[in-house]
Amino acid sequence: MDAFEELAEYGQIDTQGYELFVARTLRAARSRGYPPPDGAGRWRIEHAQDVVQELFVTKGSALTLSLLEATSLDSLERLVTTIVQNFLADSAKSTEVGKLRSRLEGLMASDERFVEVGKDRWALADGPTDASSHDFTALARTARGVRGVRLNLPLNTGGPTSRPNVEALLAVAHAVIGHADGAVRGQELTRAVAARFGLLPQHSVPLPGPEETATAIEAPGPGPADTVVGHSAAGDLFQELTIEERRALACAADELTASKMADVLGRGRRQATAILDRAREKVRLATTDEEHGSVVSELVTLIMLWNGKASSDSSSTDGESATTVAAEARSDR
Incomplete structure (x- = not known):
């Protein structure tokens, strides 16, 4: 009995339906670059199970009602995928990285050096727009190579971002995208920027090797370096x-x-x-x-x-x- 037959038989989510949710959650979390819970190095099945349990509690009976609209296993799988992706996106917005992403993307949207590609990728206006093949480790190492910029913490929770912080965030984002040779997912870009400024748990950030620490990346920006450093x-x-x-x-x-x-x-x-x-x-x-x-x-x-x-x-x-x-x-x- 598959997940659709199970739903049709019992009128609710059971073993197969639960496993479908876990599998689609794990796939979506990994493919879309959501940071693993508690700074873990990689999404594991137990993390996905925790997310699914939270989803079930949050959505309640409304979740079952929406699933009953499915007419086949394929349509049920598509429906579950959409539900999971929306839930992960909503959950991410409430995290510190999620808040930083909203801030960073707002800044890039108003800066002519950056362009949004599709719904969730960013590229340089004068660079390639094909999807970058660089993973988070490579992006984070590039970010850590940007020197001479500093973020004044804590970031304000309301109102405009200070000019030094705008320049610092965009300098690192510009360098990361420029070295990625293509468009970078907003979530991965934000995590790399957050890693550069020490906003991620230390054990979740790849350390630079000797070849990276010896090479500094010039931080681009509208003014000289001492505009940011002071x-x-x-x-x-x-x-x-x-x-x-x-x-x-x-x-x-x-x-x-x-x-x-x-x-x-x-x-x-x-x-x-x-x-x-x-x-x-x-x-x-x-x-x-x-x-x-x-x-x-x-x-x-x-x-x-x-x-x-x-x-x-x-x-x-x-x-x-x-x-x-x-x-x-x-x-x-």
């Missing part, structure tokens, strides 16, 4: 670093061994090294080759001043002390 790049970058990242960089500046750095951070050696690597990657991505040396020099000064204050006053550990240290450092110059 004259206080080190101060802004200092604010973006976590407490542990600042302490790790302070240890590196003092040329402490990995074991001693681990003791300072209260972490294992691998974790401490990973924190330091993450901090260095943030610095690399936030600067261009031309300004890297001067920004790093100023950043180290800020961190060492902050680290001295943090050691003497345990209550001064984040935003307030960071602002104070940055102001003192500027007044010293």
Whole structure:
């Protein structure tokens, strides 16, 4: 008995119908580039089962009534596919990545450098419009190669996007599409942009290999690089670093061994090294080759001043002390 015969016999979804929903959910989620739940590396059948259960609870009896319109197995499969795709799309809109996608696509739609291809792909106005064959890993690695741009977080939930954030988002999107050699799905493009700015769970983002970290991609934009970076790049970058990242960089500046750095951070050696690597990657991505040396020099000064204050006053550990240290450092110059 197939899913259609089962529906006709019992008047409701049973084993075959449920399996049809799970299979179509898994296929749609993978083919349309929806991020796996909880930052998992890949959609698995249990993820699809969770989505189907949520769909059943949300739609209730209305779902069964809509399925009863099917006249054959083929029509039932088409109906299930449509229902699943719409449910995934609606669910994605409520996530942070979904909100970023709406923002990013709105910005691209008003920028003459980008064109929408079909319903869910974006290309460059002067580039190829055939579907790109690049997967998320390749797109994310391209995005991580864009340097000298920074996103001021958190993004505002209402009103227009600030000019620096507009330029940062579009610079990365332009680079990703340009290196994709074709039109990129909006969902995949958004995930790559989100990965560049640290908006995805770290374990779900492919790390760049040695060949990628050595090559910087020039960020295109209407103005020079310092339009986005600004004259206080080190101060802004200092604010973006976590407490542990600042302490790790302070240890590196003092040329402490990995074991001693681990003791300072209260972490294992691998974790401490990973924190330091993450901090260095943030610095690399936030600067261009031309300004890297001067920004790093100023950043180290800020961190060492902050680290001295943090050691003497345990209550001064984040935003307030960071602002104070940055102001003192500027007044010293």
